[in-house]
Amino acid sequence: MSAALAGLAPHAARLAAARIPDLVAADSERAARALRVGPLYANFARQKTDAEAAAALTALAREADVAGALRALVDGAMVNPSERRPALHTALRSDLGDSDTARDAHAQAVAARARMLELIAELEASEVTDIVNVGIGGSDLGPRLVVDALGDVATGRFRVHFLSNVDGSAAQRLIRELDPARTAVVLVSKSFGTQETLLNGRILKDWLGGGERLYAVSANVPKAEAFGVAAERVLPMWDWVGGRYSLWSAVGFAIALAIGSDGFERLLAGAASMDAHVLEAPLEENLPVQHALHVIWNRNGLGYPTHAVLPYDERLALLPAYLQQLVMESLGKRVARDGSAIDHATVPVLWGGAGTNSQHSFFQALHQGTDVIPCDFIGTAVPAHDYADNHRALLANLLAQTEAFANGADVDDPQKVYPGGRPSTLILLETLSPESLGALIAMYEHSVYVQSVLWGINAFDQWGVELGKKIAGELLPALESGEGAQLDPVTAALIVEIRRRG
Structure with a gap:
């Protein structure tokens, strides 16, 4: 694939100095050309490409057989070779897989949703008003994004809160706001061995006065039971779904509690529609494929x-944080799927923030800094409020940026020159609904997976997060006693300083 990527170099050299408005002007249909998939509209006209x-x-994409790779993903092929697993997050929301493996995974997902509905009914019949979702990484970021984004259309009767950071300040701040007699806690951990989740879970279990209102989402029922969660209140997770792809599963328990079970089903339906599109659409008209190629x-x-x-919708303010994990944990690899070194760049550093706030913080660097930073701008055509003037101002700022x-502005004063040439994609949602968010x-x-195929890397393992966790576990005794075997000298000096101050 490195040689194929190198084939882009002549085109890049030809277009390096091209002006985006000139590229738009050279093609009379380019400005209006867009991809429309259900409630999504995507315009790539301001990318620095030509025909x-x-x-x-x-x-x-055709040379890499992206279409075949997408079919293999949905059918449950072993697309995660380092862990010898499929990645069947699509089976959580659609039955498009054409294999016994995919069909069985979908059946398990449907059964898990049925159990989830039973637990929701149980909670609705109780006096519980607040739910705390305790998890980290994929057990937190996806559900937190969806609950925050869809608060305006929520039909669930519960207030849902999230606790992820092992910093005790987070737990302390949260429980000040809640009544333990009216709160239930959901512990989300595939292994039920995640340090942050268990430490926070112990705090909340003690605060609740026991395990009566503890629930769990885990693949390790015995460990959940040993912690104090009754087996009938444990929803399943599976090794064929990675954490950052899991919000469609019982990991979405908090989502269903917040937005209602119907809203959760609509979220899944929106995602399933994109699954169907990515399998059926030709490469030229395939939205995830074209996003990945750009x-x-x-x-x-x-x-x-x-x-x-850069989402221009406050309800999507958490999207950049969610995508940081999805993109950088999936694509932050320096070896190929077979373990050999690769000689081309992979993952871009992904970051961002909500407009218009971001315009008054880091847009200076985006407009006039020395680095060109490609952007995805995301807007919503129809708001969920009645403040029409505000929404017009928001959309005006989105379009202006x-x-x-892309175009910049040339003036006599060099301090005020906007060089332009900053490529962007504009994605519009009709409304922010469960379907459009899904x-x-x-x-x-799907874009992330296509990128991994083109780079020849595994999008579904994350070995890079393990070393720090292992060292942290080894350092706990040293922080308690001041002694530890074969401590790194810098770490040893820092532990002395911490203990001196503590």
């Missing part, structure tokens, strides 16, 4: 090392 570059990118173009063709996601990034998240999931 030849676009054709080369699509040829790259990321590849900016990273490997033009050499841009970062990528910003994409125009200014489709948007699934679009990014």
